[in-house]
Amino acid sequence: MAYLPSHPRVLLADAEKTLSPEIEFFSSVGLSRVDLARVLSFNPHLLSRSLENQIVPSYNFLRNMISQENVVAVLKRKSWMFLENHSMNVIPNIEALRESWLVNEVKEMGFDLKKSTFVVALRALCGKSSRAIWNRNHEIYKRSWGWSDDDVISAFRKSPQCMILSEKKIMQTMDFLFGE
Structure with a gap:
């Protein structure tokens, strides 16, 4: 319940149209319910991001570079990566490292x-x-x-x-x- 006072906008979300699809997506990529609860309690902002415009593109971006198992590990340990604007922040850093x-x-x-x-x-x-x-x-x-x-x-x-x-x-x- 500590989540709600720190992020009350989740109460305004449509559970069937917004929350349920995100939870289903995270489950479909291999995140257990226990891990999902940990991730969301640590990073509640994931529930305020668009599944189609932020979460899925972030997943696909990471999946193109690493295995699904490693994407799930990133989600569990570094969930902020799913909040990043990859074209502005991550891709330039990767290019700089490559060079x-x-x-x-x-x-x-x-x-x-x-x-x-x-x-x-x-x-x-x-x-x-x-x-x-x-x-x-x-x-x-x-x-x-x-x-x-x-x-x-x-x-x-x-x-x-x-x-x-x-x-x-x-x-x-x-x-x-x-x-x-």
């Missing part, structure tokens, strides 16, 4: 564009401070733990988060695992 030398660098390191680790790896390399952290951690693994460049890249491929940790966290964990 970015960082995307090529991450691909050359062996990351699959379709995997979530690609995004984490890209994030680890983006920006001046991120690159500085990546370089610092690369040196820590090499200098303090005797890793080769190939070892560092291999670890990065398996778990890109290892290159965005603080020096203190790396040293504590490595000391615990290997130093004692």
